Amino acid sequence: MKLEELRKIRERVQNDLRLRGGAARVKIVVGMGTSGIAAGAREVLSAFLDEIEKRKLTDVIVTQSGEKGLASKEPIVEVIERDHPKVVYGGMTAEKARRVVVEHVIHGTVVEGDVLAIVDAEKE
Amino acid sequence: MDKLRVKIDGRTILAAPGKTILEVAAENGIHIPTLCHLDGLRDVGACRLCIVDLYGQLVTSCTTKVADGMEIGTQTETVRAYRRTILELLFAEGNHVCSFCVSNGGCELQDLACELDMHSVRVPYTYRRERVDATHPRFLIDRDRCVLCGRCVRVCQEVEGAHTWGFAERGATARVITDLAVPWGTAESCTSCGKCVEVCPTGAIARKGASNAEMRKHPDLVAELTERRARG
């Protein structure tokens, strides 16, 4: 074992432990109420997780929330970035989820067409 | 070798390095009471009766080596009081009934009561009740009279090399045992050399059938033996 090897292990494992750090840059919240799940929120959630894994994003966490009260727009997803307003997407699909990861999460460009609302953090 | 300068009870004394306070005191005619110490055996500092005052710290003189500039009090109020309390504790934990003891008149514990001015035992007595082990053909042990000084254990290990005697249990139930706590008479390692009898400071280990007048012990035997062995 060399020091460099140790550090390699650490980097690998740290990705694994990122959930517990509480210091994620971006938090993606998938609405998983009854209507959300009926509209395909499970697939959306899986797509997010898969895409994040593929792109080795260590500072993004995916979590879930309950009913948002806007059944017609489900699945609904919120993207919360530190120091940015919250972006709420509606009518998500697995495909759109992958796009949000690439464009919004990685490149910082909101995927305009699917946005339901942009909410300032203070107003909540 | 350079001598160290120490002060014992106000007297300045030159001492050889590597010696214990007890040795230096004895060489200079200063008596310090002892019980578990015996010339020729390794010192363990268990009975605590030889404590002396280093003015700030109490140490057992049998285990503490002299150091240059050391100031030692062997008879300060503090150590005298503590020694007396410790002696009372010894008397209280056993059944030290001198009047019918085979060592009456030849007992180090009895002598210590005189030496340390012990008028009465202020703590409650325990009244221990242990069976006398008289299974050995020549010797017996009355554990009620044992002070757990460990001299029998050490002489058996260090001089005889038989390792028959040992300690068992702890706290108030600690006691000396032969082999793995078997009756002495059945302890196979025992060579029946009798050194334990000679070093036992009280009447706990004694020769069978000996009258009080006959039961005089010779603990100095050990020092003689070890010295002779050293000379080869």
Place this chain on the structure above:
Amino acid sequence: MGKVKVATVWFSGCAGCHMSFLDIDEVLIDLAGRIEFCNSPITDLKVFPEGGVDVTLVEGAIGNEEQLELARTVRAKSKIVIALGDCAVTGNVPALRNGIPPRELIEEIYGTSRTTNGALPYEVVPRLLERVRPLHEVIPVDYFLHGCPPPAGLIAKAVLALLDGKTPELTGADLKFG
């Protein structure tokens, strides 16, 4: 000057200490002129003097309720109490029964005895204490005379010192038990 009032009492012990007291020989004559014996097994005076005494010598350990009671009376009515001999000082031989329940003891001693026909003395004699105790465990004691029995000379030394109004110097070999 009036005579010094002296009492002696005898609890659980063998009377050997009293014998030793008598062994002080010619000193007894000297003492006779200076002390008044108030209560003592020797004089067979059975009631402890109401008015109190100067010195009481106590032989024996405290083994039963009567002795405990009397020991307290002795303390209340004596200026100086001396524990005389190893039984009073340490419990000595009588205390060897400690650890055996009194009931068992009585049954062992009386229950199997031919002379008592197995009758057990529960009511007529004072009840045994759970443990035999040295005198100072039940009352404060001023001086301790060691020995089984204490040598006559030691007793004489202590008593004479007290008669001279001095504190008996008990030290070294004076403190030999047994």
Place this chain on the structure above:
Amino acid sequence: MAGRLDVLVCSGGACMSSHSLEVKEELVRQLEAHHLADEVRIVETGCMGPCQYGPLVLVYPEGVLYKNVAAADVAEIVSEHFLKGRVVERLLFRSETADRIIQERRSIPFFEKQMKIVLANCGAINPESIEEYIGAGGYEALGKAVTTMTPEGVVAEMKASGLRGRGGAGFPTGTKWDFVRREKSPKKVVVCNADEGDPGAFMDRAVLEGDPHTVIEGMAIAAYAVGAQHGYVYVRAEYPLAIKRLRSALEAARKLGFLGDRIFETAFSFDIEIRVGAGAFVCGEETALIASLEGRRGVPRIRPPYPSTSGMWQLPTLLNNVETYANVRHIVARGSAWFASIGTEQSKGTKVFALSGNVRNTGLVEVPMGTTIGELIYDIGGGVPNGKRLKAIQTGGPSGGCIPVPYLNTPISYETLKELGAIVGSGGVIVLDEDTCMVNLARYFVEFTASESCGQCVPCRSGLVRMLDILDRITRGEGAMDDLALLEELANTIKRSSLCGLGQTAPNPVLSTLQYFRDEYEEHIRHKTCPAAVCAALFVAPCEASCPAHVDVPAYVAHLSNGDFAKAFDIHMKTNPLPGICGRVCYAFCETKCQRAQIEEPVAIRDLKRSMADYAMEHKLAGPKPRARNGQRVAVVGSGPAGLSCGYFLAQLGYETVLFEALPIAGGTMATGIPTYRLPRDILKADIDRIVRAGVEIKLLSPVEDLDELLADGYGAVFVATGAMKAQTLALGDPLPRGVVTGVDFLKGIHVDGTSEVGAEVVVIGGGNSAIDSARAARRLGAKHVTIAYRRAKADMPASPEEIAEAIEEGVEILDMTSPTGVVGGGRVEGLRCARMAAGPFDASGRRRPVESDQAEIVLPTSMVIVAVGQEATGELLRGAGIEVAKGGLVPVDPVTMSTSRPGIFAGGDATSGPATVVEAIGAGRRAAIAIDRFLGGNGILEPEERVEVATDYDEDAYTQERARAVPPMAAAGTRIRSFAEVRGRFAKEQAIEEARRCLHCDRKQTEDGVCCGSSAGEAAGATTR
């Protein structure tokens, strides 16, 4: 696919014993069932800390902490939280101070003030995964040390860090390392002492179970620094889980090359073996530990030589404790300067404490050195539960000492605790509440050390047993005052002359309790009482022991359970002649000690008493017959509870007794101060009339001005019970506008003078019962809005919680942390200016002192201000009789005889104690009556007959089953505020009988053959140890 949730299940020892593994298994099943196994990862971790609330489940990324999770809760957590994102609120932590739920782990007060260095990984990673350890930065420090630092450099870092031995002695770790490093020996050994043996200490176990690699890494760094090749961990056999995890950690470390040959491809080689100890406490002592490691009898030997020069196999040996090693990697990785910046001048870093005893949040906590004791107990520990008062904390286990309440502001460090006679020790902290008997506590520790002494040296072996004898004697009520001196002498002899640390520290629990709680020892010896009602030989039952009047509660409750109200009443009258009053306004100290609370709730003793008293009143029962008159006369000044009680018992003893009362009515504060909705005046009158019928003469409108006149009048003795009627005031303005009154005057106005003027808006200042009484009375007189302004926190109000709750129901608003500074208004008061307060340091009472906050002053608009901030005695009458009067008008008296410095003059009640309770005054009056009897030549015996245990005639076993406490009917708040009618109703007769049968009969201690005949809870009550 990457995980979405990490679910950490605590599998520390405490959580495992509350079945956390079942929770984990159920989680696995539920995740499978919901097809979440890929997204949710379950991690078994070491101890998370708040053991009280186990099993604990921590869910990331949100950081939601669930407590007391049962397997049955798992389905809900999975379907609600993991699937739908709805946190399961009922399993969350709740704030102790405010009524709110706390979701995230980091905002739970228990964690807020902690700083986790040693425990950083405990509860956060899987202890059986070396990868997780590495992910958390593990083995980086070892790599750094062996590849970039010299051994001297490592030692220098340790020295500079200021780390001190965490095993208890606090020896500088770097210095010890330096000793070993300097030894010229080709072979050296490092040893980890994991023989954690203090009762109540479990920090080493938590580290070994929760983060074993941190210890391995620390030992490896140490070995590198001192030049050792072999390491041993000496761990007690009682820690099988720690052994198992350590063993698997060692294997994993070897596999990755952190142990073994050429570590990090350097010349450094090192390996570790586990040695399992057989559980002797003394083996925590280093020389005994080494003896045991070598396979010999585990007894200490004299030092020097120290292990650093001659330890295991006579080799230079470095011996440190688990927690010490756990600090090492952090110091190496982050630098000594960082470490030295934490803590106090001489005590650096953090310390792990195991909080246990009477504290809300028991468990493991880690705080920076310098954290105050109060912060540890209150902010982290959550304070003392069940409404009990803190008495002391015990630190350092059997080698440590007690620290009483006045020292809560002491910052924790090796030096400060030592100064107080305690020690940091290994970190066990036992919180003790008012129900702890300090003598019994000391006895417990001495019993422990006496049986754990190795038996080698005389002072420890024989001395501790003798100390135990003496302590036993004292707890049985057979102690003498001389025993305390002997106990101290033995303690000092053992402390100063024992061979090893065990003996040298074993007397500490006795010495420190003697230092701070000597009065408690003296209570046991002089008065044969155990104030905490623990030492079973000294009382009938805990209720009786805690009653200031020592009413034989078990006896009268037993009579009630048999339906015999008259006999119950007779028993009560033997010690307390005011049952009607006490059945309503008593503080019911008895109920706070009632052992029934261990099953559900205390027996409703006060309500039972009321039923009995009402029965006696309605049936015109008189109570026990007094003795024939003996012809002697005694005067009593004041007709409050103390005076009435003293007068009654004097009459029972045959004295002709005259009570002098200055006012036109009898009863003292009971008549002038306690509102009628709590104590109807016909009840007061009935109790007083019964005393008059028993032979006491009461002279109203007869103020006494000169005690000597009374004595000259032929009274053989005088009992002065003039109360504490003078209201304390606040400087709110000069001159005060109209509308500012004292609580005393306000309540007296209502009940004696018949005035009833009240403003629409009323502010009451104060936090005691008279403040509550004033507020509730004001509501009844028509005040629209009543506010109580109190300068401390609501939880610190001295008023009874029951009264406070009832006041709030009646619309009284309580504004705490509010301290009045002045009134607003000219002719008539218009408002009250108040400063807003913040919680400051702890005061001698153990409460936080209110200090001015930076919030702006507020003005409470009001037309009336009632100042109810306390009352005091004047002591005038006694001063006039030449008796010295202390500050606050209080007269010093003997607590048993109530006699003043002047023979023949006795005093009691509020006049000598300051404002207290009715039942305390009754007790004082009775004690005085007994003492007066003795003074006048009597024998002072009120009850010649021995206590008889009351037989009961129902199926007791049936009543030891859980059974709710009976609640008497209460008037609705809306009805209550319309009149001064009594608020609380009473039990129906059958209901009272049923309730009385809930009594567990703690008075029945042992039958002749030594078998306890009570129920299991009854046994608990009779036991001397808690």
